[in-house]
Amino acid sequence: MSHILIVDDEVAIRRALEKFLTGLGYKVLSAGDGEEAIKILEKNPIDLALVDLVMPKLDGISFIRKMKLMAPEVIPIVLTGFGTITSAVEAMKVGAYHYLTKPFELEDIASLVQTALDHKNLKKENHFLKKHLYEKYRFENIIGKSDEIQAVFDLIEKVADTDSTILILGESGTGKELIAKALHFNSARKEKPLITVNCAAIPEELLESELFGHMKGSFTGAVATTQGRFLAANNGTIFLDEIGDMSPKLQVKLLRVLQERKFEPVGANQPIEVDVRILAATHQNLEERVKNGKFREDLFYRLNVIPIHIPPLRDRPTDIPLLLSYFISKYAQQTKKEIAGVTEKAKRLLTSYDWPGNVRELENTIERIVILKEKGSIDFTDLPDKIRGNSGISKSRGNLFDIPEAGVSFKNAIDDFEKELILKALEKTGWNKNKAATLLKLNRTTLVEKIKKRGLEKLADKQEG
Ligand SMILES: Nc1ncnc2c1ncn2[C@@H]1O[C@H](COP(=O)(O)OP(=O)(O)OP(=O)(O)O)[C@@H](O)[C@H]1O
Ligand SMILES: [Mg+2]
Structure with a gap:
């Protein structure tokens, strides 16, 4: 669970944020000024801090400066009451991740916090990957830290340089x-x-x-x-x-x-x-x-x-999270998308799925998701039915109607649904666009346009060819 620190002298804002973020499953601590916040930082592990700029005693900028020295791993996000862009810019200079001007929508806070935390996790994992790939995994491109795959690496090391x-x-x-x-x-x-x-x-x-x-x-x-x-x-x-x-x-x-x-x-x-x-x-x-x-x-x-x-x-599930971040960064780079990582819920589903097609299936699944997705973290709604445990549209529709506390964007939800519907029809017809159009009672040209608009062309062509 991620720990969030709220630093704001306005009680009402503090309370509202506390309640909202706790409801999203974060552990939330709060302080009325910079000095109090420093005390909390000394005693608690914090992942992200929401910091007001104008506060009594220690102001926001000075607090962030101090925090950067004490706990550089904490992500600062600035909340600025006066909308003074200059102070927000100054905050970015001392290392704030982002800023929001008051009054803000709680929904914006939720997505910004989530993106920042995912970003941080991915960075941590990438750093870990880079550092350990060569010493621990020993073979470039072969990812895995489970005992099972490590035993394979040991064996490769012993027998590679023989003529056996x-x-x-x-x-x-x-x-x-x-x-x-x-x-x-x-x-x-x-x-x-x-x-x-x-x-x-x-x-x-x-x-x-x-x-x-x-x-x-x-x-x-x-x-x-x-x-x-x-x-x-x-x-x-x-x-x-x-x-x-x-x-x-x-x-x-x-x-x-x-x-x-x-x-x-x-x-x-x-x-x-x-x-x-x-x-x-x-x-x-x-x-x-x-x-x-x-x-x-x-x-x-x-x-x-x-x-x-x-x-x-399926016999070495501890390799799955590592393979996920490896393939996500590989395909995000290839498609130049800002896909930060994968949410806890999606990770759980991906780790418990039994992967009959093994690493190849996992790699293809991630490639497909990254192509379909615009940006952000891979969530469970991005996962194919077989992994999500759903059998058909009616159920995935149920998921769309499962409106989270923070609300949903109507437009994005409809877009997602359209994408899924098109993909379903294409899959069902062996990627035959004529048949898929008939199935959806659309003109072929309309379907082709939609495929283009939703960025599904590459996927459709790949499957066809
Ligand atoms: N441990 C791993 N780390 C990273 N990528 C992997 C790993 N294992 C497999 N892959 C990737 O999964 C895909 C399938 O691997 P590969 O072709 O070597 O499998 P295979 O056992 O030869 O399968 P098949 O029996 O179907 O030929 C490849 O893209 C490969 O790069
Ligand atoms: Mg092979």
């Missing part, structure tokens, strides 16, 4: 490819190529020549000799992604490479020798595939020299 074959196992979206890169770039081969082959994406008949190359004329269409990815990876690393989907025929050939570091290109009769470090990954349960006769047991043992198991995100 490594099998990376984990559900879809857990970061297998990211870890393959970390292994390569932390090895002595880092200056040499890292060649990735997605065994599931290449049709079986092509995969053999893709991996091992072929001689000119070895099959119809083989107009030239090609070298294949194994040779391209010579002296470096080859990453065989989705290895569980490899055909039995190719499994035999791969086994031979693993045993002898030799292979024959399609149509060649001389084997080629290579010096290649092999990394493999799959989201499949290989042991089960071995049992079902889909994967060769001998190949499995050859690959499974050092297995790295990446736990699913």
Whole structure:
């Protein structure tokens, strides 16, 4: 809970603010002048101070100066009774975060306080991230502080700089490819190529020549000799992604490479020798595939020299807040938006969701929210239904009608609802704008205009393409 200090000599204003902010869930302390406020600061942890400028004894500016020395982490927001811009400007110079002129709307206070506190939290987290990323997380771009992911980092550190074959196992979206890169770039081969082959994406008949190359004329269409990815990876690393989907025929050939570091290109009769470090990954349960006769047991043992198991995100929820701030700042920067962070309520929902698509799903969710949002903190109303625990429009509508104490902006609420409605229709129709328009009983052009107006184009195009 955030602690707010109110410093104002007018009792009525103090009382009104106390009552209002306490109602919003803040812990509120108050003082009638600067000297009294200093005493409170000495004894209490404060996050933010609302400071009147003209007060008896110690005035607002002098108080803020003093507070900056005593407790630099407190955010000062100035309330100025006379609307004298010059003193407000002076207050900003000594470090006030913002100022409001009296009379003010309580609603404005609420949003300013919330934004300032979010800003502060984000800054704290960013600072923490920067400071610890390299020492504690050790691998650039791989975020996580849970014991589970730290154990993975320990293992990577031990095995990266060896020539051992490594099998990376984990559900879809857990970061297998990211870890393959970390292994390569932390090895002595880092200056040499890292060649990735997605065994599931290449049709079986092509995969053999893709991996091992072929001689000119070895099959119809083989107009030239090609070298294949194994040779391209010579002296470096080859990453065989989705290895569980490899055909039995190719499994035999791969086994031979693993045993002898030799292979024959399609149509060649001389084997080629290579010096290649092999990394493999799959989201499949290989042991089960071995049992079902889909994967060769001998190949499995050859690959499974050092297995790295990446736990699913739901088993390491302590990584979620860190991943949230990492992706929020990444996409806020990319889209140049002032998205400060995520509210407590939204964070709770995001942390308790079970993320079947793991980190990839979390990243896509944040990207989508940031694109849709104008600014401010990500709140629970920004979250997709599956995370909010809602099943349909009728309920999300219920949320909109849940008018908070501080009130809502009618226009923003309607805009949000329109956005959600359009998105729903697009999702329901597989991002087909014609079908979505029919569903909403709109002209296609009207829908396209609305998509543009609501800044949904990028998202719609991305899904379509
Ligand atoms: N710990 C992490 N820190 C930061 N980003 C992560 C982390 N784990 C995964 N990601 C991001 O999530 C996305 C998915 O990761 P990646 O492609 O490595 O998953 P994968 O396990 O290979 O998934 P699949 O089995 O579907 O291929 C990527 O954008 C990656 O950068
Ligand atoms: Mg992958």
